[in-house]
Amino acid sequence: MRKRSRIKLLGEIINQKFKGASAIPPVDGFAKIQNRLSVDAKLKTIVSGKLINGYEAPPIHAFAQIQQAIGAQPTVFQRYKVRAIATLLIIFLVSLLFIPTDYSRVDKGTYLSTTYKAPIDALQPNENQSALPDVETTKVDVNIIEDQPLEETLNLQLNSPVLDQVLNSNTNLVSPGTEGSKDLSLVVSGDLTDTENLEYEMKSPLLDVTGSTFESAQLKDYVLQDFALESNLVFPDANDSIITYFRKPNVYNFFFEFQAFANQTTIRTNAENWLTLTGNQGDLKQSLDFKVGGGISFPILKNIRMKTGVHYIRYSKNIEYLLYKNIPGSSLKFPSFYYLVGSRRENIVLNSLVGNLGIEVPVYRNHYIGIEYDLGKSLGSKSGNISNVGVYFGLAQFNFEGFTFILESHFNRSLNFNEAESFSFQNHTAGISLKIKK
Amino acid sequence: MSEKELIRRCKKGDRRAQRKLYDLYSGMVMFISKRYTSSTQNAEDIFQEAFIRVFEGITKVDTIGSLKNWVYTIAVRASVDALRKRRVMYIEEYDNSENLNPLTNEHLDVLDKLEYEQITELVRDMPDGYRLVFNLYLVEGYSHKEIGELLDISESTSRSQLTRCKQLLKKSLEQLGIVGYEKAI
Structure with missing residues (x-):
């Protein structure tokens, strides 16, 4: 106890002595400091x-x-642009394999020497009518024909090589805009036993029958795929003519679509952040981006179809970047600057549900071009509106088990930016879709 | 063409607008690049990198207050990044740098009379670390704390680099014929 109190006392004494004590500062210390600051x-x-x-x-x-x-x-965009173009080129070349090859077997000599004559009397328009028969005229003709007890013969004729011969011949039938029409008749006249000299004409109240030349391969694609045989072959006048009526069985087509696409992302910084993509983008693994959905397509005008549907779209992009944060400047002398926060890797994922609207027109054979618009909402953390505009091309199509399979190429551009933590981004896509149509 | 119009057209990637921007600020950017590097070749690399960032970056930013400031900042950033990539060695000696003889007003009077090209020449011969801190602290006006964050070094390293740099500057000035002196009482 005694020792303790002594130490305490010593402490108190020293404290008392040192507290408030001072030492003489260096001579001209203040001036030196001031001088240094001023220098x-x-x-x-x-x-x-x-x-x-x-x-x-x-x-x-x-x-x-x-x-x-x-x-x-080596931006993400350019790398994907090259890949997308290469992919499209390969797909286009492969798609050529699906184009019917009958076209190559067309005998031009036969085509040029073919004689066309006016349709048979039953389908001839009156003088007061337009050059094309109207629907009523056609129906009357059908009734007349159906009254005739020739069904068995007709069935036989349908299976005869005559129709094949006609369809495989070079004809001046209809332009490729048959999709907008509903009814179609094929008139074959002449001696049916003499298939070399048959004369024929395609007629429809909605089609331009005097339009451009139409190859047999196209006839098969457009007529036989899109128009079902409605009535059998008939012999309106003895056995020198055949009339075949086709009706488009399904003007409305339901479709299911799956599209895989390459996604090019545009990054936009804001006033607070600045980022530069590192050179490692090529090493980052990217997951599959896709669009899936379905809808309905239908003709709205001659040669123009509209489609509408609902799709789910998934965009994703793995990026690596250096993030800089801004410190605002106070004057021109001290401008704002960015300091490096660090390197970051981020997987931008955007899931969205969109409504789709498109219009398409045929361009050549069974190829068509269309424009489309998606409008919807993104789901999950990256919230916001989705608004895309795009153009697409029908590359190839074929029928299988009653369904039409179509390959399309799509190029879409997002019209708006979606917000991420340090930046906003916009997606542009190039892809291939498989559409299954019924 | 107004600055706004120039920015708008550069955002669209208009080559003629880019040329105009380049003509306006290439001299400034080249000067900044040279200030931060010791060789002309490195300066040209930084110069090119800075303009690539400018032309790419202008399409990404929403608003640019002052185009000159913005280009200036990018040029400084490009210079700093280029030096960072080269892994600048910050030379630190274990003596008490506070006791080194400081620059005097006489030195500064002479410095004031030099043209900027001459000062740049003096600075270019310094080690990278000294030159970097010299530019960031004395020219751009960054604090040691900001420099520390920017270069990923401690604040005290930044201070010591500056002190060393001033010593070298003093030596260089003296080699030019200006002899500093200390008052002896």
């Missing part, structure tokens, strides 16, 4: 004043090199 400030003023607005001649041809470098940047 530093002056140095800063001189150097910044002289160096902030300097000028050096840029290297010769630097602009051209920069332009070239911009074009050669």
Whole structure:
């Protein structure tokens, strides 16, 4: 106890002595500090004043090199653009395999020498009528024909090589815009035993029968696929003519569609952040992006079809970037600057549900071009509206088990940006879709 | 063409607008690049990198307050990044740098009389770390704390680099014929 109190006492004494005590500062200490501060400030003023607005001649041809470098940047966009183009080219070449090959067997000589004559009397328009028979005229003819007890003969004739001969011949029938029509008749006249000299004409109240030439392969694609045989072959006048009536069985087509696409993402920084993509983008694994859904397509005008449906779209992109944060500047002398926060990897995933609307027109054979628009909402964490516009091409199609399988190429562009944590982004896609139509 | 119009057209990738922007600021960017590097070749690389960032970045940012400031900042960033990539060695000696003889007003008077090209030449011969801190602290006006964050070094390293840099500057000025002196009482 005694020892303790002594130490305590010592502490108190020392404390009392040192507290408030002072020592003599260095001579001209204050002046030295002031001088140093003033020298530093002056140095800063001189150097910044002289160096902030300097000028050096840029290297010769630097602009051209920069332009070239911009074009050669290994950005995500450019890499995918090349891949997308290569993929489309391969698919296009493969799709050529699906185009019917009958076209190549057309005998041009036969085509040019074919004689066309006016349709048979039963289908001839009156003088007061237009060149094309109207629906009523056609129906009357059908009734007349159906009254005749020739069914068995008709069935036999249907299976005869005559129709095949007609369809495999070169005809001047209809333009490829048959999809907008509903009824169609094929008139074959002449001696049926003499298939070489048959004369024929395609008629429809909704079609331009005097349109461009129509190859037999196209006839098969457009007529036989889209038009079902409605009535059998008939012999309206002895056995020198055949009339075959086709009706488009299903004007409305339901379709299911799956599209796989390459996604090019545009990143936009905001005032607070700046980011630069690193050179490792090529090493990042990207998952499959796709669009899946279905809908209905129907003709709205001659040669124009509309489609509408609902789709689920998944966009994703793995990116690696250096993130910089902004510190606002106070003046021109001290401009704002960005400091490096660090390197980040981020997987941008956007799931969305969209309504789809499109219009398509035929261009050549069974190929068509269309424009489409998606409008919807994104689901999950990356919330926001989805608004895409796109163009698509019908590359190839074939029938199997009553379904039509169509390959389409799609190019879509997002019209709006979606927000991520440090930036906003926009998706542009190039893809291939398989459409199954009934 | 107004600055707004120039930015708008550059955002669209208009080559003529890019050329105009380049003509306006290439001298400034080249000067910044040279200030931060010791060789012309490196400066040209930084120059090119800076303009690539400018032309790519202009399409990504929403608003640009002052185009000159924006280009300036990018040029500085490109220079700093280029040096960071080269893994700058920050030379630190274990003596008490506070006791080194500081620059005097006489030195500064002479410095004030030099043209900027001459000052740039003096700075270019310094080690990368000194030059970097010299530019960031004295020219751009960053604090040691900001420099530390930017370069991923400690604040004290930034301070010591500056002190060393000032010593070298002092030596260089003296080699130019200016002899500093200390008052002896």
